[in-house]
Amino acid sequence: MIKNDNRFDVAVIGAGVIGCAVARELTRFTGSVLVLEREGDVCEGTSKANSAIIHGGFDAKPGTLKAKFNVLGNSMMDRISEELDVPFSRIGALVACLSEDDLPKLEELKARGEENGVEGLVILSREEALRLEPGLSDGVYAALFCPSSGIVCPFELTLGFAENAARNGADFRFSHEATAIRREGDGFEITAGGEEFFARAVVNCAGVFADRVRGTVAERDYRITPRRGEYMLLDKRAGNTVSHTVFGVPSKFGKGVLVTPTVHGNLMVGPTAEDIPDPEDTATTAAGLAKVRTMSALTVRGIPYKQVITSFAGLRAHGDAHDFVIREDAEIKGFFEAACIESPGLSSAPAIASHVAKMVKERLALSERADFDPIRRGIPKVASMSDADRARLIKERPEYGQIICRCETVSEGEILDAIRRPLGARTLDGVKRRTRAGMGRCQAGFCSPKVIAILSRELGVPYGEVKKNG
Amino acid sequence: MAENVKLAIIGGGPAGMAAAIAAREAGVGDIVILERDSELGGILNQCIHNGFGLHTFKEELTGPEYAARYIDRVLGLGIRYETGTMVLSVSENKEITTVSRARGLLVYKADAVILAMGCRERPRGALNIPGTRPQGIYTAGAAQKLVNCDGFIPGREVVILGSGDIGLIMARRMTLEGARVRLVAELMPYSGGLKRNIVQCLDDYGIPLKLSHTVVDIKGKKRLEGVTVAEVDGTGTPVPGTEEYVECDTLLLSCGLIPENELSLTAGVELNPVTNGPFVNDRLETNVPGVFACGNVLHVHDLVDFVSEEAGRAGVAAAKYLSGDGGEAGRILDIVPGAGVRYTVPSTVDAGRCDEAIHVRFRVRDVYRSCSVRVAAKDREIMVKKRRIIVPSEMEDVILKRSALEGVEGPITVEIVGV
Ligand SMILES: Cc1cc2nc3c(=O)[nH]c(=O)nc-3n(C[C@H](O)[C@H](O)[C@H](O)COP(=O)(O)OP(=O)(O)OC[C@H]3O[C@@H](n4cnc5c(N)ncnc54)[C@H](O)[C@@H]3O)c2cc1C
């Protein structure tokens, strides 16, 4: 017998940006929502390691789901970032080509973008492009400019969806890997984390694992290949090397290496594209990082690689049909999927989620809730507030005057908030993604002993049990 | 509303304290030391090993004991200090924005500022070591804090990358705590730490030091499982075929310190790309008049005794500046690094109004044997000093006499000759 606490209307598998966005959209409707996540926190998969670009939508082939959801998702981002208190900035993107021969590629991208409904695309000569972006390398011949392209904080976006979903009643269970899904009556039985759950509908948002999750309940009609992308992240001092996202002309290996400022003012360079067998292998490689360096130099000059503070890698869930799989299963009614969500998945998340939630609503005959609250407030950030706001906050809550992370100016108050808020942090990485403590130039050398002490105290566990990640 | 203060000192480590003491003794009444930690003492508080103060006190003290001597004098002289106070920014007109739990947001308006913020450790990312990013990788200083201040031993099987002094000290410390230190790998063909630390911290415990070696891969998804160590050639490139996998649960990084100058930048202070510290003149004053720098924020020192001495001079110089005793600028000569020398501190000297004795500190590029340190102006040799051996890990200090600068033509070059 399945416990009553473990019976839900909908179970979402995976707490990446897609699963969390779907969960949030589902809480607009009547019906209980469960989120099962194999890791100890939200945003432990691909959603934590990507380029963080809200793409314009000129890259995807017209008529594909990628094209449709990207353009729609992009247009929803202003409201989402407002509602969920997520840093987002439309800085615009340039696609640089290196010779006259490549000009047709830009023309093609522009035409594609226009067909997809992307507005404001223009092709700029070298001189025009340089006026916009003086950091372009000497080899740049011309560039496509996309004003609607933006940058976002992927952690805050995922957390924003998740916390708002939780606030509206979604039940998150971490360290609960869904290992089996069985059709049972008018719903599904799910084995996860040593427990049994029942849900009337299931939404598979398991990222690079989605084909395996599908495999437990249906025939695997798509295959996912993890495609690794490696990055280097540079100190904030290098953040103004460029002021737009600069891409090289796309090739058959994706969008190529890009150079972009991040929403927090660092410079990010990457990714590579390499198919690998292991869906958990996010190791960086000497060859990959070397490639990032050489490729980036083609489009942007003078990247100060001496100022690299960290490197990392993420895995794209590349599907063999080269498009997103977003559907209710044709045979197994109530089994929904948002799978093969490779780039531009982050950009598409709001649109995918809204679409999937509506399908679920129809299937389960749910109705709108009057009490859905779309607003989520982030953690107040001492680093970015005005002196007057700082003074007021510290007077009220002195712990915001105790700085724990020197590089990013993160206070004890912020770290406590990160731990105590719904779906709070349980690990060093959890604190880091929520507050930026440890993300700066010293990479947690200074603050990790202090954050370990706070986590140990707050969670009531000894030092040795405070983990880097869950 | 800003609070006025004559001299603000940022950082309450050995540099900040020595500067404050010297400034007070030179007559500055209104001083405040701003320190983000809960206590004065800086990095010394976590250095519980002995070996501090041999030059200053002719005794071997532990870090906290050495700090305590200065803390006592700060207290004895009634110098004001604010702990738990983080300086967020310093403006060009010396407005210092701070936050603290106790007093909230507070802005000081200072007439003179001494920068004494110390340094930070170079993290893994800056070293570009590929591989996974599991639990178990620490900078040596962070591990030192965990072990010595928090009583937490981060692991049992340890590899140390980099032979900086903190790494060497931690090799011994971890061994004493029952961990097994498998090896210390050093990229360069020579050690980055003091000779005495190699003997006392590695040799005495049979820990191998592998020169010209580095870590080329890191394994382990959640928890560190092991690292691959390989030999490097003369350019620092790993030599294929020399890889060796070493199982470990902890990797400590001791690969250099970087002066912590983010605040200096907000104040408009110009930095030397070689030291990552400010360019200063012989009074340890930066390009911003009335802003001085000393200790590890200026350039990384190996011995605290030299930090204290240098900081004392900064304190005296700030006092002179405040009393208007600077006088007109005289004859400014550049001091430049020549053959075999990476940098010099200071980088200019005012031959017209400098002290009787001018300290010029520098580090060499490589290990040199039976050579000479030569200081020469454009038109004449000022000094030559024979040396049996001179190494990059030990800071050098030569003293020039004011009289020797009379009438010389700049620039003054410091170089290694006869190698
Ligand atoms: C290199 C790179 C660059 C990118 N750049 C961009 C970009 O600039 N712009 C953009 O729009 N998109 C970009 N993307 C794509 C974007 O990052 C992804 O589309 C998005 O993050 C996918 O989110 P997700 O929720 O599907 O996957 P994930 O974030 O991986 O989430 C899936 C979750 O499911 C969990 N899970 C898996 N199996 C189970 C199970 N059996 N039970 C329970 N939980 C399970 C996982 O632990 C994980 O937390 C990029 C991707 C990569 C790799």
Ligand SMILES: Cc1cc2nc3c(=O)[nH]c(=O)nc-3n(C[C@H](O)[C@H](O)[C@H](O)COP(=O)(O)OP(=O)(O)OC[C@H]3O[C@@H](n4cnc5c(N)ncnc54)[C@H](O)[C@@H]3O)c2cc1C
């Ligand atoms: C781990 C280690 C081991 C060492 N071992 C030896 C040894 O065995 N023998 C020896 O002689 N020397 C040793 N040294 C060297 C010596 O201790 C240092 O050179 C000396 O401590 C440097 O002094 P400092 O005041 O410049 O820097 P620090 O001691 O680092 O002090 C700087 C202070 O400034 C404060 N600060 C920085 N930024 C701010 C801000 N924004 N707002 C407020 N406060 C701020 C910091 O909290 C710190 O207290 C060692 C150094 C280290 C790091």
